[in-house]
Each structure stands twice: as C-alpha cells, then as structure tokens.
Amino acid sequence: MVLEKINQANDIKKLNKEELPILADEIREFLIKKISVSGGHLASNLGVVELTMALHLVLDFPKDKLIFDVGHQSYTHKLLTGRKEGFDELRKYGGMSGFPKRGESDCDSFQTGHSSTSISAGLGYAQAREITGEDYKVISVIGDGALTGGMAFEALNNASRLKSNFIIVLNDNNMSISENVGGLSTYLSGFRTADAYRDLKMGVMNSLTKIPVYGDKMVERIRRTKSGIKQLFIPGMLFEEMGIIYLGPVDGGDIRGIEKLLREASNIDGPVLVHVITHKGAGYPPAERHPARFHGTEPFDIETGLPLHPRTKANYTDIFSTVMRKMGDRDKKVVAITAAMADGTGLKRFHNMFPDRFFDVGIAEQHAVTFAAGLAAAGLKPIFAVYSSFLQRAYDQILHDVCIQNLPVVFAIDRAGLVGSDGETHQGIFDISYLSTIPNMTIMAPKNKWELSDMIKFAIDFPTPIAVRYPRGEAYDGLKEFRAPICYGKSEMIYEESEIVLLALGSMVKTAEEVRDRLKESGYKCSLVNARFAKPLDEEMLLSVAKNHRLVVTMEENVISGGFGSYVTEFYNECETDIAVLNIAISDDYVEHGNVEILRKEVGIDADTIYKRTVTEYLSLTSF
CATH class of the missing domain: 3.40.50.920 (Rossmann fold)
Structure with a gap:
C-alpha cells in the first residue's frame, strides 16, 4: 500500500507520479473505513483529498503555514503529516481532534473550528513574515460557503494591500453544510464554465510576454485595468477588482493541475486566489448523493451508508422542527431563519411547507440577526434557529440591533451545553453568560420535550427579545405529569x-x-x-x-x-x-x-x- 509509505510530514514528496492517484484512492478508503466506526466529518474530507495532496506536494511542513477554513476538512492533512494511528481515537476523549490543533502537531499552524476565519489568520501570518524577514509560504484554504461570512470579505479587502505572496485556495463545492445560497454562489457558478477564458488568457499573456521591451508592460497594463480581458468573458471579476489575482478554475480531482497552479501562484508578489472545483463526498456514492447528511455523520454501514445505530426517539431538534411546522401553519407572520443549517437546526420541514417564509442566509450569523431585527420591526415574527456556539459571532447585533430596540426576535438556540465530539469550538457552554448581560433579553430552557414545545409557542408570541436554549441529543420524556403553563419569569x-x-x-x-x-x-x-x-x-x-x-x-x-x-x-x-x-x-x-x-x-x-x-x-x- 502506498499509504504505508506516509509516516511523517513531507513523505508524499518521495512518491512517484504513478503512486499519487493510488494514494488518493487509499486515503478515501481509509477515511470511509475509519469514520464509519468513529463518526466524523466525511463528505467534506472526501472532496479535498487531491487538493490536500497537491498542497503537501508544494508546501514544506512544518515550515510553511497551511490554514483550513473550516477545520473539519483537515483529515487528509492529518494523514499526510503522520497521524494515521490517531484515527482510531478520532474525536474521542483524550484522542485526536477532528479539527486542526496547534498543540497536536507543529504542522497545524492555526486552530479553526468555525467559519470565515482562514483569510484573516493567513494574512496575519503573511504580514508577520514581512515584519520578521522570515521565509515561508502561507496558504489559506476557504470553502465557498465560508465566503458568505462577512469576515472573509473584510480579510480580502485588507489582503489586497499585501506586497508579498499570500495564496488563498477557494475550495468550491457549491456546498457549505446545506447547499449554498445567494448571489455569491451564483457568481461562483459562472466560473465553472470559464475554461475557455482561462485558456485564452494564458495564450494571450504568454504571447505578449515574448514581445521585446513592450510585452511585459502590456501584460501589466491588462492586469491593472478594470476593463481588461477578463471582463470580456466574466463581467465583474470580483477578486481581481479587489486587487487579488485570480487563477483557475481547476478540477479538484486533478492533483497535477492543482499543483501546477499552486506553484504558479507561489511566484506572485501579493495575494492570489486559486479556484479549485471539488465535489463533496467524492468517491463514496452515499456521501455524493447526500452530502449534507454525511457532513457530520454518526457511525454507519459502509455498504448502505445507513446509520449503525438509528435513533428510536425524537431529539430536541425534532421537537423544534415539529413545533415550527405547526406554528407556521397557524400564524402567517411566523418566519424562520437559518445560517446554512436548515437540516441541522430542524428547519427543513418548515422550508418545504413555507418556502416564502424561510430564509437561509448562508454562513452569516451577524447578518441573520440584524435581518431578523428588520423582519420584526416590520411586524413579522422571526425565529432564528442557530447552534449556541455559532450565535457567539453575532453578539454585537443581538445587543445593538435587537435588544436596544426591544424587538420580538426569537433565538432558538440548539446544541446548548456540551455537544461532545467536535470539542472546544462547538461546546455551547457560554450562551447564558453572554446573553444574560444584555438588557431586554429573556432566556429560557426546557426540562423535557413537552416544555420545549410550550416554550417555543410562548416565545413566538412574546413581545420582546427571547432565547430558548436546548441541548443536543435525545429529548427527555420524563416528568410528563408536570406541565404547568409557562408564565413569564416563573419557575x-x-x-x-x-x-x-x-x-x-x-x-x-x-x-x-x-x-x-x-x-x-x-x-x-x-x-x-x-x-x-x-x-x-x-x-x-x-x-x-x-x-x-x-x-x-x-x-x-x-x-x-x-x-x-x-x-x-x-x-x-x-x-x-x-x-x-x-x-x-x-x-x-x-x-x-x-x-x-x-x-x-x-x-x-x-x-x-x-x-x-x-x-x-x-x-x-x-x-x-
């Protein structure tokens, strides 16, 4: 097996080109086998096998800095840096993390568990390199879904001023967790048919550089002008107009093609974006058909893709889903908002029944909260369903846009409390602390599944901001005989x-x-x-x-x-x-x-x- 030759960082460079596709197949087989037992993030990792291999062919670890966004797609990186044995204890207490972790390996340069952070962190590394005079490459890998987060655009805006090399790899799989939505997704989809543009661009540029004296000047003029050659084929060219050179797109299954583009990008002074089109779940049919279900999966049967231990009882998310469907039917003012988590938060049924009153804003919690505030100010009843740890990103918007105006926004906080295998970045153990400091905020928590139903109904008709926090996992069905009506502020x-x-x-x-x-x-x-x-x-x-x-x-x-x-x-x-x-x-x-x-x-x-x-x-x- 070729994978047996990979025992430490940079071993992949010792392989010949014929062994690389074999290694890719073996990595997929290894990941499917291990994650079917331990559970974990499967679809996203299967999609970036060749991309990660190409990155390791170009980078020198741990000297160079590779930052994943979001970090759950780092399994192949862990394999290629000598952590194969750790997969038997993946995401278990005391075992290997499912995310990059600086304390776990020198090859993990930055801990990433949430979204839209990699460009900012990478830019920090690149700027520090300029100040210290060190010599290392910096590559940030960001998923297309993470680009819906405003922080990513803040970083792109600042990156344009960088004078030294900084590579941003856009992992474009048309998925975040749920399917990507919005104008950016539509914009990126246009690149997928732009091969003719890239071929023409390279031909024109190569021809111009051969012209004595004036060739290089003409190339530079074309790169700088806002009405250059790219606008002939892809109007707008978002990244280049932000001052970031764009290369691609390239097929995410083409190791050599990606490697070639990365090496070309490494020779550019300044920020450069390499656009790689991947396929979430690639190589495992069940994950290809159901990428959202295999985003974070429990142990499953490899042959069928079905869970080994199917749930027999409803969890709290199921209860919320049922209540939202019923309330949506009863009250036309009820609207639901998610940040790329329609399945995870239980809003898929609401979406199917009331598509005009369902809004998936992408990975953009800050926008989601202020958007909800606008809906509430206009007289609707918005419910923002969100994981506890993800809501942290919108603290300012909760305080300023919802609570100062005392608007009736409902925060349905899923995964409140300990969530388990995803670790530090996902534990929902801070929401009471950060929400309770905000004037006008009410915070509730149900003891069982019936009380969750009652609390959501109470919250929907509540006239001011209110949060209902409930845990991950099976809904408690005890104490059914205790179901006193919900009264404000009463135990x-x-x-x-x-x-x-x-x-x-x-x-x-x-x-x-x-x-x-x-x-x-x-x-x-x-x-x-x-x-x-x-x-x-x-x-x-x-x-x-x-x-x-x-x-x-x-x-x-x-x-x-x-x-x-x-x-x-x-x-x-x-x-x-x-x-x-x-x-x-x-x-x-x-x-x-x-x-x-x-x-x-x-x-x-x-x-x-x-x-x-x-x-x-x-x-x-x-x-x-």
Whole structure:
C-alpha cells in the first residue's frame, strides 16, 4: 500500500507520479473505513483529498503555514503529516481532534473550528513574515460557503494591500453544510464554465510576454485595468477588482493541475486566489448523493451508508422542527431563519411547507440577526434557529440591533451545553453568560420535550427579545405529569420538601431527579425546582425557599462565570439571607472533545459528583 509509505510530514514528496492517484484512492478508503466506526466529518474530507495532496506536494511542513477554513476538512492533512494511528481515537476523549490543533502537531499552524476565519489568520501570518524577514509560504484554504461570512470579505479587502505572496485556495463545492445560497454562489457558478477564458488568457499573456521591451508592460497594463480581458468573458471579476489575482478554475480531482497552479501562484508578489472545483463526498456514492447528511455523520454501514445505530426517539431538534411546522401553519407572520443549517437546526420541514417564509442566509450569523431585527420591526415574527456556539459571532447585533430596540426576535438556540465530539469550538457552554448581560433579553430552557414545545409557542408570541436554549441529543420524556403553563419569569416547583433545594435549569432537571433520589435514599429532605428562566430570576420563589431550606444547589450546563448560578448567589447576597448556595456549573475553561457523558463527569456536572458535593456542603452547614 502506498499509504504505508506516509509516516511523517513531507513523505508524499518521495512518491512517484504513478503512486499519487493510488494514494488518493487509499486515503478515501481509509477515511470511509475509519469514520464509519468513529463518526466524523466525511463528505467534506472526501472532496479535498487531491487538493490536500497537491498542497503537501508544494508546501514544506512544518515550515510553511497551511490554514483550513473550516477545520473539519483537515483529515487528509492529518494523514499526510503522520497521524494515521490517531484515527482510531478520532474525536474521542483524550484522542485526536477532528479539527486542526496547534498543540497536536507543529504542522497545524492555526486552530479553526468555525467559519470565515482562514483569510484573516493567513494574512496575519503573511504580514508577520514581512515584519520578521522570515521565509515561508502561507496558504489559506476557504470553502465557498465560508465566503458568505462577512469576515472573509473584510480579510480580502485588507489582503489586497499585501506586497508579498499570500495564496488563498477557494475550495468550491457549491456546498457549505446545506447547499449554498445567494448571489455569491451564483457568481461562483459562472466560473465553472470559464475554461475557455482561462485558456485564452494564458495564450494571450504568454504571447505578449515574448514581445521585446513592450510585452511585459502590456501584460501589466491588462492586469491593472478594470476593463481588461477578463471582463470580456466574466463581467465583474470580483477578486481581481479587489486587487487579488485570480487563477483557475481547476478540477479538484486533478492533483497535477492543482499543483501546477499552486506553484504558479507561489511566484506572485501579493495575494492570489486559486479556484479549485471539488465535489463533496467524492468517491463514496452515499456521501455524493447526500452530502449534507454525511457532513457530520454518526457511525454507519459502509455498504448502505445507513446509520449503525438509528435513533428510536425524537431529539430536541425534532421537537423544534415539529413545533415550527405547526406554528407556521397557524400564524402567517411566523418566519424562520437559518445560517446554512436548515437540516441541522430542524428547519427543513418548515422550508418545504413555507418556502416564502424561510430564509437561509448562508454562513452569516451577524447578518441573520440584524435581518431578523428588520423582519420584526416590520411586524413579522422571526425565529432564528442557530447552534449556541455559532450565535457567539453575532453578539454585537443581538445587543445593538435587537435588544436596544426591544424587538420580538426569537433565538432558538440548539446544541446548548456540551455537544461532545467536535470539542472546544462547538461546546455551547457560554450562551447564558453572554446573553444574560444584555438588557431586554429573556432566556429560557426546557426540562423535557413537552416544555420545549410550550416554550417555543410562548416565545413566538412574546413581545420582546427571547432565547430558548436546548441541548443536543435525545429529548427527555420524563416528568410528563408536570406541565404547568409557562408564565413569564416563573419557575415550576416539582417536589417540595425542606433542608435542600435543587434549583435546576433546562437539561439539568433530569440530572437533578437522579440526585434527589439518591439524597432521599440517604435520608435527606430535598426539594426540586425547575427554574425555566435563566433571566429573569424568579425572585419570589428564591425568597420562598430560603424560609425553609438551608442549602440551595443551582445546576446548569453553562460555565460558572456569569451563569445562572452566579445571579442566584448575587441575589441572595443582596438580600442578606442565611441560606447557603452551592453552584454546580462548568469551570471557567474550555472543554475538549469526547463523549458527552464522559465530559459531564470530567467537568463535574454528573449526578454522582453533584450528590457528593451536595452532601459534603450540607454536612458542613449542619456540623456546627
């Protein structure tokens, strides 16, 4: 096997040209086999095998700098830099990350887990190279979907002023996660039929450079003019008009063609964009037919492509999807917004039924929030469905465009809390902290699937900004008998006793049930309150339980700093009550990748750890 010859960075350069296509096939076979067991990002990685190989033929690792955007397409890069054995523990706790990670390898020059960042980071490297006088190549690989993010255009605008070489590779597969949308996608699609333009351009340029004295001047004049030869075939030429030389397009399966273009690009002083047309899922028919489903996949059967462990129960995203479909049917003012995540957030059914009221803005969360604000100001009821970690990118827009104007925008925050295998960049453990600082914002979290349904309905008719956060995974179906109507700012008393009160928010109510059962078995009297609202606090309830309990234990799946528990503690301190408060939350740190249950135990929000901490704290109060 040719892949066996790849044991460290730059080994690919030792292969002969006949071995390269064999290596590409073996890499695809390896990735399909490994990811079918571990799960992971398959379709995007299958699409960039030849592109990554060409990059490794041109670059010298770890001296040169390669930055992926988004980092989930780095599996072939990991293989070619000697991390083959790590795939057995891919995305497992303590194992290899599914994204580039600087601490994992010197060949990973920048950690990328989100979108539209690679050009900015690469430009930083290139500018630093000019300042320090070092000599290394810098290549940023950005997917066409990531170009819908405004940050990418901010970076392109600044890159045009760079005087030294900086290569931007556009991985154009007409997909981000869901299918690409918008004017940029349409614009890029025009390049795919522009082979005639490229052939003519190279012929004209080569002929002109042979003319003595005046040839080079004529070439430079053509490159600079806004009415040059490119406009004859591709009007507008976005990149060149921004001051970035454009090369391509080239077939993403043509290793030598890509390599040739990259070497040509390396000789250009200034920024240059190499346009590579790839095919998401290439080489594995199920992934080619369903690239969105194989974007991030669970373990699957290789022959059929079907999941090995199909879900038998609805998850929280399914519940949200059902409620949105029903509410869209009942209320014509309900509109839904996604940022390239129609499938992931559960809005596909809404899109199918109400296409005129569904908006996929691409990977552009900032735009999505202000767009929602405009819809709300015009009298509609916008629901922006988004992953917790992705909403972070739109903090300024939430504060300035939605909350200052007190507009009724609903933030349906999926993947709130620990999400598992994607690691630090995807854990949704900060949203309570960053949203709770904003005036006019209301934050809710459901204890089970029925309460999620009730909260979404409540939020749609709420007159001011409101966020409903819910976790990834199977929807809890316990405590069905407790379904008090949602009242603004009011919690729900589930079990009322004395001594200890567990004040749990959202997903932690299920864990609180387990803790309460163990406490009762040990002889402690314990109440359980479903907080429902992280903001505002149910102050009436907090004062009430302080009268007949000695310890309140707050429980949340969020960092402790600025979280729900910290506000409860602050409230009791201001009231000067005698009740003690124990905050159960995630420490002020990032949480790496791994199975969610393992991570919960590791960060101390599992039932066993909470039980032990509660007993210890209570005994310390009663021992005097």
